[in-house]
Amino acid sequence: RTPISNLKTHTEVVLSQERKIESYQDNLYANLDDLNKISRIIDDMLFLAKSDNGLIIPKQENIELNALVCKLVEYYEVLAEELKIQFKVAGHGHVLGDMLMLSRAISNLLSNALRYTPPHNVISIIIATEPGFVTLSVKNPGETISPEHLDHLFDRFYRADPARRDGDPSNAGLGLAITRSIISAHNGEIWCTSNENVTAFHTSFPQVVSQPG
Structure with missing residues (x-):
């Protein structure tokens, strides 16, 4: 399972029943942590794509x-x-x-x-x-x-x-x-x-x- 599908499943489970405000907050923070990790993966893939096209030029x-x-x-x-x-x-x-x-x-x-x-x-x-x-x-x-x-x-x-x-x-x-x-x-x-x-x-x-x- 991909990180995005895991995040989607987790969100669906959270929304499947009513919960206390504190529970929603805790789960939103957990989702935010996963989203930050996924964002880093996307940034890494963009870096590699730039590298493949010779767009990474180091300072000297x-x-x-x-x-x-x-x-x-x-x-x-x-x-x-x-x-x-x-x-x-x-x-x-x-x-x-x-x-x-x-x-x-x-x-x-x-x-x-x-x-x-x-x-x-x-x-x-x-x-x-x-x-x-x-x-x-x-x-x-x-x-x-x-x-x-x-x-x-x-x-x-x-x-x-x-x-x-x-x-x-x-x-x-x-x-x-x-x-x-x-x-x-x-x-x-x-x-x-x-x-x-x-x-x-x-x-x-x-x-x-x-x-x-």
Whole structure:
């Protein structure tokens, strides 16, 4: 069932009998939450449609990846503590790109790692500068992804494990597709490796020399 059909069914059930004002209010708030999630899905699909037509043009800002990652990690720190998961950030590197877009892409990778990392483990974010390019990898312990799924992880609506389709409209399987679109718009690459219960998403960007000030 689609998120819209779920919302329609829920509304029909609410209207099927008279209820107290408070009950209507509670159900309207629940519907509003679902509508916000559906709205985000539509926004994501519009972003991907623009990407398909070459309409995503990143700003050209000199970005220090360690500082950006640390800021994003700080945002996820409360959730990580609840899940008994820690972050470890290492390395430095400068890239030329759009701060908001890259924040969204890396945030998707961190969120994905948190979703599939068992408690009492560490998510590692490793930044490295190589001749001509900069890499950023997000590694997390967890169930190994089968090789036949790796090439499809960035496909829209794809799920390596169908059992993880929990019906949550916000978990529509678009995050990694958007991440790939953003990385590609920055002339970068992204790929995934998974073996011995460690999964890593690797990204590579053209290197930019840091400018003073």
